[in-house]
Amino acid sequence: MKQKVKLACMTWIYNEHAFERSLESIALAGYRCVSFGLPHEGKPAFDDGAAGEAARIIRLLERYDLEPVTLVSTDVLAPGRPIELARQRMAFAQALGVQELLSLGTTSYKNFPDEPLTDEEMKPINDDFAAKFREVGEEAGKHGLIVTIKPHTGNTATASVIADTLRSIGSPHVKACYDPGNVRFYEGIEPAEDLPFIAAQTVSFIAKDHRGARAAIDFPIPGEGDVNFPAMFSTLYEAEFAGPVIVERLDGANGMFEASKPFEALEERVAQARLNLERMLQEAGFAVF
Numbered sequence: 001m002k003q004k005v006k007l008a009c010m011t012w013i014y015n016e017h018a019f020e021r022s023l024e025s026i027a028l029a030g031y032r033c034v035s036f037g038l039p040h041e042g043k044p045a046f047d048d049g050a051a052g053e054a055a056r057i058i059r060l061l062e063r064y065d066l067e068p069v070t071l072v073s074t075d076v077l078a079p080g081r082p083i084e085l086a087r088q089r090m091a092f093a094q095a096l097g098v099q100e101l102l103s104l105g106t107t108s109y110k111n112f113p114d115e116p117l118t119d120e121e122m123k124p125i126n127d128d129f130a131a132k133f134r135e136v137g138e139e140a141g142k143h144g145l146i147v148t149i150k151p152h153t154g155n156t157a158t159a160s161v162i163a164d165t166l167r168s169i170g171s172p173h174v175k176a177c178y179d180p181g182n183v184r185f186y187e188g189i190e191p192a193e194d195l196p197f198i199a200a201q202t203v204s205f206i207a208k209d210h211r212g213a214r215a216a217i218d219f220p221i222p223g224e225g226d227v228n229f230p231a232m233f234s235t236l237y238e239a240e241f242a243g244p245v246i247v248e249r250l251d252g253a254n255g256m257f258e259a260s261k262p263f264e265a266l267e268e269r270v271a272q273a274r275l276n277l278e279r280m281l282q283e284a285g286f287a288v289f
Contacts, residue, residue, distance in 0.1 A: 002287040005243030008033035008069045019045045027064035029271040035246045037072030054095035069244040073101040079132040090143040101147045106154030113215040126155045130168040137171025150177035153186050159198035176201045180227045181208025188214030192228040199239035206248045218253040221269050223276030233284035247273045
């Protein structure tokens with residue numbers, strides 16, 4: 001029997017447009033699953049503390065026949081944020097039927113790409129993060145959820161760094177989300193060679209492509225850049241990965257594409273990403289939902 005993965009699109013791709021419009025477009029592009037949590041039009045996509053908010057979001061998702069797979073939740077999980085906000089987000093996720101809260105780790109630059117923080121400067125930052133995520137992991141376990149951290153410099157820079165961070169946290173409810181585009185962009189290393197070091201602990205995958213050298217701002221449609229997705233999907237298949245695979249960014253060189261018709265061009269790119277990823281996932285042996 002083929003291993004199943006859920007192919008999803010993150011609404012952040014449509015961050016300049018209304019949240020509901022993003023859901024409609026994602027559904028029209030053929031996706032059945034969605035990830036969200038970042039702002040739209042400069043405003044939060046939801047207020048997880050408002051009465052009736054979960055029911056409102058559920059109605060929107062049902063309108064477009066979309067299943068939510070992750071909630072981006074760095075805003076409430078980061079060190080310095082009250083644990084009550086994490087509990088509130090987790091209860092909201094449960095109400096929506098979401099099983100994973102997605103977050104970033106620490107940041108290791110004063111100014112990227114040329115002004116990194118020293119190891120001495122990073123140690124207390126990383127220690128605070130690990131302490132907070134031990135508490136977050138405990139709460140996630142109570143709610144039957146998984147929290148994931150994904151590559152973004154700092155304590156999630158590469159697969160081996162993520163593995164060290166997960167060991168430091170020591171929670172079965174905190175796992176890895178792998179983002180090859182970020183690994184290539186921020187670290188300048190080939191993610192297909194990096195992924196095996198964290199594949200067994202990877203429970204979600206951001207299908208972000210990248211083109212060019214380190215720090216080159218060029219994120220093409222997945223499958224059309226320099227990231228070796230077939231090799232990584234084979235690695236994930238061998239690790240018995242079960243998804244989701246999430247499209248997060250595909251805006252091309254310097255974030256520009258066909259400025260004369262931005263929304264239509266964006267919809268075309270989102271649809272093409274689905275076709276490319278479905279093909280590559282199926283070739284690796286996955287059944288795609």
